Structures are given as C-alpha cells and as structure tokens.
Amino acid sequence: MGQVIITIGREYGSQGHNIAVALGEKLGLKVYDKSVVDHLVEEGFDKDIISNYDEKKRHLFFSQKVNGLSNSIEEVIAEKIFEYEKEIAESGESFIFVGRCSDYILREYPHIVKIFIRGEHDAKKQHLIDDLGMTADEAEDKMKDMDKKRKAYHDSYCEYKWGDSKAYDLTINSSKLGIEKTVEFLANYIKLYNE
Amino acid sequence: MISKILAVAIFVLMFINIVLGKFERHIVTLVSGLAMLVVVMGICLHDMNAIIDTLNFKAFIEPSFWYGASEESFGINWATIIFIAGMTVMVEGMGHTGFFRWLCLKIAKFTKYKTVPLLIAFMLMSAFLAMFIDSITVIMFLVAATLELARVLKFDPVPMILSEIFCANLGGSATMCGDPPNIIIGTSLGYTFFDFIENTGVIALICLVLIVPYFYFACRKALIESEKNRPADTVYPNPEDAIENKTGFILAVITFLIVVVLLITHAQTEITVASIGVIGAVLTLISTVIAYNFKTIGEVMKKVDYKTLLFFIGLFVAVSGLEVTGILEIIAGFIAKVSGGNVVITIAIIIWVSAIASAFVDNIPFAATMIPVIVSMSGSTGIHLDTLAYTLSLGTDIGGNATPIGASANVVGTSLAAKDGKPITWGKFCKYNAPATIIVIAISMVCLIIKFA
Numbered sequence: 001m002g003q004v005i006i007t008i009g010r011e012y013g014s015q016g017h018n019i020a021v022a023l024g025e026k027l028g029l030k031v032y033d034k035s036v037v038d039h040l041v042e043e044g045f046d047k048d049i050i051s052n053y054d055e056k057k058r059h060l061f062f063s064q065k066v067n068g069l070s071n072s073i074e075e076v077i078a079e080k081i082f083e084y085e086k087e088i089a090e091s092g093e094s095f096i097f098v099g100r101c102s103d104y105i106l107r108e109y110p111h112i113v114k115i116f117i118r119g120e121h122d123a124k125k126q127h128l129i130d131d132l133g134m135t136a137d138e139a140e141d142k143m144k145d146m147d148k149k150r151k152a153y154h155d156s157y158c159e160y161k162w163g164d165s166k167a168y169d170l171t172i173n174s175s176k177l178g179i180e181k182t183v184e185f186l187a188n189y190i191k192l193y194n195e
Numbered sequence: 196m197i198s199k200i201l202a203v204a205i206f207v208l209m210f211i212n213i214v215l216g217k218f219e220r221h222i223v224t225l226v227s228g229l230a231m232l233v234v235v236m237g238i239c240l241h242d243m244n245a246i247i248d249t250l251n252f253k254a255f256i257e258p259s260f261w262y263g264a265s266e267e268s269f270g271i272n273w274a275t276i277i278f279i280a281g282m283t284v285m286v287e288g289m290g291h292t293g294f295f296r297w298l299c300l301k302i303a304k305f306t307k308y309k310t311v312p313l314l315i316a317f318m319l320m321s322a323f324l325a326m327f328i329d330s331i332t333v334i335m336f337l338v339a340a341t342l343e344l345a346r347v348l349k350f351d352p353v354p355m356i357l358s359e360i361f362c363a364n365l366g367g368s369a370t371m372c373g374d375p376p377n378i379i380i381g382t383s384l385g386y387t388f389f390d391f392i393e394n395t396g397v398i399a400l401i402c403l404v405l406i407v408p409y410f411y412f413a414c415r416k417a418l419i420e421s422e423k424n425r426p427a428d429t430v431y432p433n434p435e436d437a438i439e440n441k442t443g444f445i446l447a448v449i450t451f452l453i454v455v456v457l458l459i460t461h462a463q464t465e466i467t468v469a470s471i472g473v474i475g476a477v478l479t480l481i482s483t484v485i486a487y488n489f490k491t492i493g494e495v496m497k498k499v500d501y502k503t504l505l506f507f508i509g510l511f512v513a514v515s516g517l518e519v520t521g522i523l524e525i526i527a528g529f530i531a532k533v534s535g536g537n538v539v540i541t542i543a544i545i546i547w548v549s550a551i552a553s554a555f556v557d558n559i560p561f562a563a564t565m566i567p568v569i570v571s572m573s574g575s576t577g578i579h580l581d582t583l584a585y586t587l588s589l590g591t592d593i594g595g596n597a598t599p600i601g602a603s604a605n606v607v608g609t610s611l612a613a614k615d616g617k618p619i620t621w622g623k624f625c626k627y628n629a630p631a632t633i634i635v636i637a638i639s640m641v642c643l644i645i646k647f648a
Binding site: 040043044045046049053060061062063064065066067069070071073076077080 | 214215216217331500502503599600603605606607609610611613614615616617618619620621
C-alpha cells in the first residue's frame, strides 16, 4: 500500500474527531489533530497562545499585511500548521489529518481522500449533553459558535466552502450509522480505494 | 454635487478596503484611482484637463523635476514614486551584501552582548537608520537580528522589538525621506531635507532622549534577569560571517554614504529627491555588476516592492479626485471654523486627529489626503503652512506607533516575531507603545506650540 492521506472535516458534535481516532486505530494510521500544537510548542510557541488562536480566522480590522507579511497571530499559526501538514505529507507517511484546512492544503497529493462528517442537529446536541456534560442551551450555543468559527477559518484560506459536497470525496452523516458503523464504512471505502 | 458624492463614496470605499485588507492595497487604490478618473473627472465633470493634470506625466520633462528648487505639485507625485523606487533598489542591494545583519551583529559585539546596552544601542540604531532608509527595511533586519541574538543570549525579544519599532517610526519622522508621509509632504509642498531636520528632526531628537529612558525602565528588569540564565559556553555570532560579498559590501556602504550626503545637501546642490533616487539606484546596480554579475541585478530588482509604488500611484489619483471636486476645501473650512483660526487649537486638533487616525488606519493615505486640506486651511486662516505641515508630519508618523496596525514597520516587526514563535498580542503591544505614543505626541505638541504659536 502506497501513501494515503485522509483528511477529515467535521461539524461540531458530529463526533468527527472520535471517528478519526477510531479509523486511525482500525487502519493503523497516525491521527493528527490538536496534537499539532505540540509541534509548534517544540518550535518555541507558547501552548496557551496557540490554543487561543488555532483554527480561527484572522480579524480583518485588527491585523494588516505588508509585503506578504501578516501580523495576525491567527494567520501566522495557521500558516505554520499548513507548513507542518505539507511536511508530514512530504515525508511519505500515511496519516489522518483532522480539520485545519488539510483538505485544501494537501489537495495536490495524489492519494488524498477528503472526508467531511456532518450530523443531525438533535443527535449532535444529545452527544454534547450526554458525553460532554453540557446543558441544552450550552450545547446549542457551542454548536452554532464552533461551526461558525470553523467555516470562517476554512473559507478564509480555501477556494471552496466548508462542508460543500463538491469539495470532498465523501460527505457522511454520522447520525445515520453511529460511530462504529461509520468507521467501518469509511475503513471499507479506504480499503476499496487502495485496491 | 453628484461628483462630490461619488468622489467621497469612492474614497471611503477605498479607505475601508485598505483597512480591511481583503484585497491587496495596490489593487484597491488603483481601482479607486481609475474610478476617480473615469467616473468623477470624466463622466461627471467632463474635465479632460483635470485628468491630464492628475496623471502629471509632464512632470518628467520639466527640468525642475530633476534639478532646481522644489515646487508644490498636483496629481501623481512622481518625485515620491521615483525616490522610493530608487531607495528601494539601493536598500535591496545593501541587504544582498549582508550589510544590515553585519551592522546589527557588530553593534551587539560592541555592547559585549549585554542586553541593556544592546537595547539602547538597537533603539538608537533603529532611529538613526530610519532617518534615511524606509522603516520596513530597518525593522526587517533589526528584528531578525534581535530574534537571532535572543535565541543565543536567552532573553525575551518582545520588549526589545517593540522599542525598535517605536524608534524606527520616531526616527522616520525626523527627516524628509524617513517616512512615506514625510516624503509626500516634502515633495508636495517643496520642503528640503534640512527643513525637516530643523523642525521635525529637532522635536524627534527631544522625544528620543525622553523615550529611551521610558523603554529602559520598562524592559530593564526582564533583560537583566535573562542575563543570569545565559549559559557560560554561549557561542556568539561573528559579525564578519554576515558579509556575503566583501566588494559588494564596501560599494554598498559607499553608495549609501553618497546618497546620505546628497540628501543632506540637496537644498544647496538643488539636486531633487527624484534625481537622488535615480542616482542611488544606478550606483547600486553598477556596484552589483562589479561585485557579482549582470544576473544578480535581476535578483535585486525582483525584490523591489513594485506593489507599494502602484499603491502610491493609485492613491495620488484618488486624492486628486477629492481635490478637484472641492471636498477637501470643505473639510479644511470645517477644521478652520472649529479652531477659529487659533494656532494653538489648530496644532492640537491636527496633531491629535492625525495621531489617532494613524493609529488605526494607514497613515500614507491619511497624509496624502490631508495635504490639500492644510494648504487650503493655511490660505483661509493665515496660519503659516510650515506650522500645519510639520504638525501633520509628526501626528501621522508618531501616531502610527500606538497599535500593531498603525504603521508598516509595526506590521512587519510583529509578523516576524510571531513567525519566530513570539506572537505579540494587541494588549502587549499597546501596553508598551501606546503610553509612549501619547507621551511623544504630547511633547511634540508642546514643542510645536512653542516654536510656531
């Protein structure tokens, strides 16, 4: 099997991250998610600062660009992460990358499978209440806020829209099959693709 | 009336787009300038002469453009464009030889790598270099050297970078060629290098003397602490290793000195800044061929920031659109009415409005727009144009220091720091630089009042 790069975009509460982790275990692939922060920490960045600015769109009013240099901390961190994504891809390793515009940044690599995971509104809300201990209102607000941020972040760096089926190889509703069967379905898809 | 409304609409739209930065700023000003020419001057005013005057191509064939006493200009200020282009070529050539890195490391060695003297030395060097070279270049090299030294000497580079940015903007306010607003003010109103030195230069020097202790007390504790953590086996960088090409280096220094002498003496020699820009560029290209080869000229020219030059061209056209429709006279009339023609109130209004505006929006379009306003105000109130021009210069140059987006040097400095893993938040930037800006603007205002009122 040659190099396979799987990118997973996800709606908040759709359990896209859990699916990525389970898929990684099933296929024996390393999953890159929030852990990319550790790489930036090794480069000298402060962990708290990265967490505050990761996966966020740059403020148009509060930052400027001069001679191609941006002083938006969000943008600098995004660019560092994009460089890291390419670095991993260049190494020849097969891996799964969660979010952070990886579907777009790694689009030139031949064996990329771009997946977007969405979910039913009520199912996502229930997951946040049951598994993350949020109240119904908190879950509602958090879903709205996180999806808005992810969309803004993605769309400010990518040519196509976040969650638009045309931009992905596979868009799947995790609420239909549940985590386990969704993972199985995706694993089969990857295996068939590799054949 | 319709032409006034359209001119204001185009201009406001241009300003909003520059602030938001969604499109590259040269595209924004060029499209706005084109709209001013076609819609406002062509379709609304049917004024072909206004279009010809705005494009101002005739400037090139006038002998006074190249040699002679400076005159006021209208439309595209080609002297500014040519001068900036020439200086950019010269600075790129200098950078190519390793001059700036060598200078930074040499000064660090001179201070025996002690962080507090290094802070003061880099502040002074930043201010001095920015008097002759654009502050973006000064900050680009100085911040890179500061980050390199911070890694070796184990200190937090952020306060030092903030002090360097502040001093670059302050030094830039001292001379005609230091900061883009000054180049535009100087070439538009016919001031010389020495006119600026005698007015803004003296005030900038007073401010520098007071602001060095400010940053010293703000940064001292952290810097002294860091020296204790420095390993005994630290290997210090060798300045000589920074020189990429010895012949090129010597020729670049000679070219720089020639240009500095020409700038200082241009009132006596009557060689205009446009000519000085061309001389600087030609000497640099000749030096490049001598030190390297013809191919290297391409490398140097490739680094020239053409987008900034296009940005200026579009901007001058857009401002001319406002000028021909009489909008700027209305603004001038309003300011004159508020100040009642009182010099002290007028200085206070112009310096604080310019400073606050420059802290949040690009100071170049602001200064370019305000020049016709102060000319008109001078005519209607009888306040000497020098008073208004130098007040505008100090307000726009120094006001940009208050926020990370106030000046190009701030953007470049904070960007380089962030890329190196030392992001500077708005809070941190403003904590150091906003009080310093308020202090310096207040001092400048008092100096201007003492001198002109």
